[in-house]
Amino acid sequence: MNLQGPGMAEPVISVRDLVVEFVTRRGVLRAIDGVSFEIAKGEVLGVVGESGAGKSVTGAAIIGLIEPPGRIAGGEIRLEGARIDNLPAEAMRRIRGRRIGMIFQDPLTSLNPLYRVGDQLVETILTHTGLSPRAARARAIDLLAEVGIPAPERRIDGYPHEFSGGMRQRVVIALALCAEPDFIIADEPTTALDVSVQAQIIALIRRLCRERGTAVMLVTHDMGVIAETADRVAVMYAGRIAEIGPVRDVVKHPLHPYAKGLMGAIPTLASEAEELVQIPGAMPRLDRIPPGCAFNPRCALAIARCRTERPEPIAPHPAIARREHVEPGHRVACHLAEAPQ
Amino acid sequence: MSPPVPDAAADQGPAFVEVKALHRVFDVSRPWLNRVLEGQPRALLTAVDGVSFSIRKGETFALVGESGSGKSTVARMAVGLLAPSAGEVTIDGVSMQAAADGAARQKLRRRIQMIFQDPYASLNPRWRVERIIAEPIRAFGLLRGAAVAARVGELLTLVGLHPDDGQKFPHEFSGGQRQRVAIARALASNAEFIVCDEPTSALDVSVQAQILNLMRQLQREFGLTYLFISHNLAVVRHMADRIGVMYLGRIVEISPGRQLFAAPRHPYTRMLLDAVPDLDMSGRGRIPVSGEIPNPIDPPSGCTFHPRCPLADDRCRREAPAMRGGVACHAVEEGRAA
Numbered sequence: 001m002n003l004q005g006p007g008m009a010e011p012v013i014s015v016r017d018l019v020v021e022f023v024t025r026r027g028v029l030r031a032i033d034g035v036s037f038e039i040a041k042g043e044v045l046g047v048v049g050e051s052g053a054g055k056s057v058t059g060a061a062i063i064g065l066i067e068p069p070g071r072i073a074g075g076e077i078r079l080e081g082a083r084i085d086n087l088p089a090e091a092m093r094r095i096r097g098r099r100i101g102m103i104f105q106d107p108l109t110s111l112n113p114l115y116r117v118g119d120q121l122v123e124t125i126l127t128h129t130g131l132s133p134r135a136a137r138a139r140a141i142d143l144l145a146e147v148g149i150p151a152p153e154r155r156i157d158g159y160p161h162e163f164s165g166g167m168r169q170r171v172v173i174a175l176a177l178c179a180e181p182d183f184i185i186a187d188e189p190t191t192a193l194d195v196s197v198q199a200q201i202i203a204l205i206r207r208l209c210r211e212r213g214t215a216v217m218l219v220t221h222d223m224g225v226i227a228e229t230a231d232r233v234a235v236m237y238a239g240r241i242a243e244i245g246p247v248r249d250v251v252k253h254p255l256h257p258y259a260k261g262l263m264g265a266i267p268t269l270a271s272e273a274e275e276l277v278q279i280p281g282a283m284p285r286l287d288r289i290p291p292g293c294a295f296n297p298r299c300a301l302a303i304a305r306c307r308t309e310r311p312e313p314i315a316p317h318p319a320i321a322r323r324e325h326v327e328p329g330h331r332v333a334c335h336l337a338e339a340p341q
Numbered sequence: 342m343s344p345p346v347p348d349a350a351a352d353q354g355p356a357f358v359e360v361k362a363l364h365r366v367f368d369v370s371r372p373w374l375n376r377v378l379e380g381q382p383r384a385l386l387t388a389v390d391g392v393s394f395s396i397r398k399g400e401t402f403a404l405v406g407e408s409g410s411g412k413s414t415v416a417r418m419a420v421g422l423l424a425p426s427a428g429e430v431t432i433d434g435v436s437m438q439a440a441a442d443g444a445a446r447q448k449l450r451r452r453i454q455m456i457f458q459d460p461y462a463s464l465n466p467r468w469r470v471e472r473i474i475a476e477p478i479r480a481f482g483l484l485r486g487a488a489v490a491a492r493v494g495e496l497l498t499l500v501g502l503h504p505d506d507g508q509k510f511p512h513e514f515s516g517g518q519r520q521r522v523a524i525a526r527a528l529a530s531n532a533e534f535i536v537c538d539e540p541t542s543a544l545d546v547s548v549q550a551q552i553l554n555l556m557r558q559l560q561r562e563f564g565l566t567y568l569f570i571s572h573n574l575a576v577v578r579h580m581a582d583r584i585g586v587m588y589l590g591r592i593v594e595i596s597p598g599r600q601l602f603a604a605p606r607h608p609y610t611r612m613l614l615d616a617v618p619d620l621d622m623s624g625r626g627r628i629p630v631s632g633e634i635p636n637p638i639d640p641p642s643g644c645t646f647h648p649r650c651p652l653a654d655d656r657c658r659r660e661a662p663a664m665r666g667g668v669a670c671h672a673v674e675e676g677r678a679a
Contacts, residue, residue, distance in 0.1 A: 050545035164633050194407035194572065197633060199616035221545065224575075224618030251620055265550035267579035268620050269602055275557075276550035276579065282515055283545075 011038035012080060012183050012215035013062065019074035020054075020061050020239075022286075029286040031057045033239040034075070036313075039183070042213040044206070046230030046247060048223055050262075050283055053236040055219045059185045061085070062217070063100050064092040080182065098128040101176030101214075105188035107168035110175075111160040117144075117171050118156035121178060128179035143174040147204060166197035173204065180212070187219045202229050223266055227251050232329070235259045238283055238294035241313055245330030253324045255316055255332040258295045293335070301336055311335050356395035357566050358402075358419070358534055363428035365389040365414050369638065386638050388414040390590035391428075393664075396583075398533075401560065401567040403581035403598075405574055405613070409634050410587040412570045416538045419568055420455045421446075432534060451481045454527035458539035460519030464511040470497075470522050471507030477530035496525040500555060517548035524555065528563070536568045541576065553580060574617050578602055586610045589637055589645040594668045606668045608650045608678065644671065652677055 020032035032054045039045045047055045060066050062077055064084070077085040084095060096102075104110045112120060121140035125131055131139060137156070144152035147170040160168055169189060176184055186205065190198040206229055209216050218230055226233050227247060234244040235256065243256040254260045264277025281298045284290060290297055296306040316326055316337040323340070370376060370383040389411045396402040404412040417423040419430055421437050430437045432449055440446045454477070457463040464473055474493045478484050484492055494504030500521040511519055520540060527535050540556070541549040553576065559565060571577050577584055578598055585595045586607065594607040605611045632649040635641055643660050647653035652672040662669045672678045 050547060166633055194634070195574070196407060196612060196616045199618070202618065222618070223546070224620055227620050228618040262547060263620070265547045266620060267550075267553070267573075267575040269575050269578055269614070269617060270619070271579070273579075275554055278550050278554055279547045282517065282548065 010081060011040050012043075013217070014038040014078045015058070015062065015075070016077075017075035018058065018061060018072070018077065018085075020057055020066060021071055021073040023069040023071070026287055030073075030289070031070070031239050031286060032061065033289075035236075035239070035241055036075075037234055037241065037244060039215040039217060041182075041215055042209060043232065044209055044216040044218055044230045046226035046233040047217060047219045047236060048221065048226050048233060048262075049236035050221060052238075052283055052286070054239040055221075055236055056187055057239075058236075059187050059217060059219050063096050063102060063185060064089075065096075097124065097181075098179040099181050099183065101179070101181035101184040103169075103172055103176050103184060103186040103189045105191050107165065107172045107192070108160065110172050111168060113160050116157050116159055117163070121156070121171075121175060124175055124178040140174075140178075143177055144171070146177070146208075147171070147174045148200070149174075165193055166200060169193060169197075169201055170204065173201075173208070177208065177212075181214065183215045183217070185217045185219070188221070189218070190225055191220065191222070198225070205229060223251070223263070224268075235262065238289050239286070240294060241333065242295065243330075243332045243334075244313060245332075246327050249325075249327045249330050253326055253330075255320070255324060255326065255330070255337055256295075256334050257299045257301055257336075259332075293333070303335065305335050309335070314338065355397070357398040357400075357433055358396040358568065359429075359431045360392060360394050360415070360419065361429045361431070363389055363392045363415065363418055363430065364426045365411075365418060365423065366426045384638055387590055387640070388637065389418070389425075392585075392587075392590070392592055393428075394585050394592065394595060396534075396566055396568060398566055399560070399564045400582045401569055401580050403569040403571065403577040403584045404587055404592075405571060405577050405584060406587035407572060407613075407634055409589070409637055411590040412572075412587050413538055415587075416455070416536050416568060416570045420453050420536045421450070422455070447481070451477075451530045452533045454530065454532035454535050456520070456523050456527055456535060456537045456540045458542050460516055460523055460543065461511075463523055464519060466511050468510075469507065470509055470511065470514075473511070473522065474507070474526045474529050477526060481530050483530065492529070493525075496529055499528065499559070500525045501551075515548075516544050517551055520544065520552050521555070524552075524559070528559065533564070534566045534568070536570070538570045539572070540569075542571070542573070549576070556580070574602075574614065575619075586613065589634065589640055591645065591669065592664065593646065593670065595664070596667050606673050606678065607646075607670050608652055608672065609646050612649070644669075 016036050018032050018035045022029045022031055035058055049055050061072055066072060072085055076083055079099060118140055122136045125136040125139055141152045141156055144156060149155050149167060149170055163171060190201050202225060208214060220226060230247045232245060233247045233250045235242045237258050243250055243259045254263050261277055261279040267276060279298055292308045293306045293311050296302040311333040313331040313333045315331055317339050319340040320337055365388050367386045367388055369386045371381060392415055394402060404415060406412045418425050435449055437449060440449050471493050474496055475489050478489055478492060493507050497504050497506055502521055541552050544552060569580050581598045584598050584601050585592045588609050594610045605614050641648050642658055644657045644662050647657040656671050662671045665674055
């Protein structure tokens with residue numbers, strides 16, 4: 001199964017048939033069930049889905065932050081060709097922060113409130129590079145300037161509470177960039193921010209990605225942010241990828257019934273619709289995922305096969321691809337895409 | 342360029358809800374002893390600064406703005422949860438501030454309800470849903486005995502739940518279902534005016550669509566009047582007949598929904614619309630957004646938007662613009678805004 005986007009060399013990160021399970025009293029819950037994707041140098045892959053779809057767990061699995069009772073129960077994760085899912089904790093700790101950077105939703109909790117912003121940056125730089133403390137401080141100032149913090153030589157000695165929400169998120173991005181990682185996981189980086197600030201942060205992530213060639217996995221529930229930022233997008237549902245492809249293509253011509261419903265459910269500035277598309281029901285709980293296609297109980301088009309056989313992500317049948325103007329690299333996990341109806 | 346917009350709905354039929362020159366000041370001073378020891382003055386934060394609008398019966402009026410713009414404070418004053426420092430809210434001609442005595446206030450209260458953002462915090466976790474929904478019915482003495490249970494069942498059905506769900510506790514429901522319970526409770530007293538403060542912000546998009554559709558359907562059915570507060574411009578566009586855009590405690594532009602999005606006039610509205618990431622990916626030219634909302638304790642002089650405004654001149658720095666023709670902006674008034 002090749003989920004590679006068009007025109008890519010060696011992917012920076014490659015995830016194959018990833019399975020993440022949580023052992024609970026009620027039994028073993030499968031939060032991620034056979035997820036595969038790749039991200040190339042300089043590419044932004046958006047991962048979108050509703051709460052509980054497994055977006056954040058996928059990110060946590062890649063950086064080795066799945067804590068017991070959770071465990072990676074299958075599949076493999078490769079960073080520039082080398083497996084990282086089975087590394088000992090100490091080796092993984094060195095990769096985290098150095099080769100994989102992280103940006104989380106709430107900038108206030110990812111910064112230590114008791115340390116000056118500069119100290120946190122300098123410590124991170126010293127940990128991951130061989131720079132002298134003086135050079136590390138100069139580099140920290142450069143980084144703050146690069147992420148758009150005004151007067152960085154003065155602001156570097158400020159505490160996190162002295163920064164506004166948007167400025168704090170810029171500091172967190174600067175922290176993620178300290179060791180010039182190949183790959184950044186941004187988990188809901190703009191969710192806690194106002195729209196005007198969100199637009200600034202999106203532009204910043206895009207620019208850094210372009211200039212530094214960093215691969216980014218952007219996890220968010222906001223389809224608008226994905227549409228503006230990502231090159232490709234994966235739509236997740238109940239721990240599986242329902243659809244993956246070039247962002248424009250997936251947004252404009254979704255194939256999976258869930259993705260179609262999701263796009264229709266989002267009110268937009270341009271739509272004239274009186275009623276929003278309504279998907280009946282809600283995403284199943286992890287202990288009640290139905291057999292076959294996980295979406296089948298909510299799907300208006302479900303056939304008998306959907307209730308028994310699980311669909312794998314495939315390129316849609318050529319006739320469907322033509323009809324729906326689907327571009328290459330667009331894959332959908334739906335039986336109905338196998339042949340024109 | 343665009344046709345003049347009326348200040349309010351006053352000339353398009355009688356207003357059902359009228360908000361007149363509402364002010365609210367919060368005292369955010371340090372404790373007395375600290376102030377004395379450190380020689381600091383009192384610190385006052387003007388959260389709402391002269392907000393006026395009116396809503397006709399059956400209409401949805403929305404307030405949008407970023408955090409700290411004062412929209413939730415207006416909402417709390419509109420339902421009477423917070424007393425204004427100055428100004429007045431009247432519902433169907435009755436002033437909420439004047440109706441200080443019990444009976445008149447009780448009468449008014451029955452007609453107003455509120456739906457909050459977080460359905461995990463707004464429902465009593467120790468009460469069964471049946472009791473939560475029946476509370477307004479009992480409090481206002483609308484029904485007695487078995488009729489109450491029948492009415493609760495009816496309300497649950499109305500919002501898309503099952504009458505048997507009344508026996509459950511809030512924790513047994515998902516976020517969307519809880520918001521349905523909150524809506525059922527709001528309808529229980531036969532309220533006519535419902536203030537919705539970010540009713541879908543905590544919900545996933547597919548659930549948000551269910552709740553928004555339900556709210557519109559109930560509005561059509563019962564002729565409800567909504568004051569809808571949200572930071573999400575797309576949601577507001579979908580729901581509102583008219584929209585007020587707030588910035589630092591003031592309404593900077595007020596206009597019919599469609600028009601606001603087709604031809605935004607205030608520079609802040611334009612910036613806000615430009616900042617919204619959109620699914621259409623139309624590649625429209627964007628004004629890069631600059632700056633952030635200033636600290637409301639120490640707001641800029643004159644027009645509070647001037648430090649971020651590309652059109653600001655000396656007059657904007659000196660003099661606060663008045664609301665004229667639906668927009669409060671010197672540049673628009675002088676024809677400097679293209």
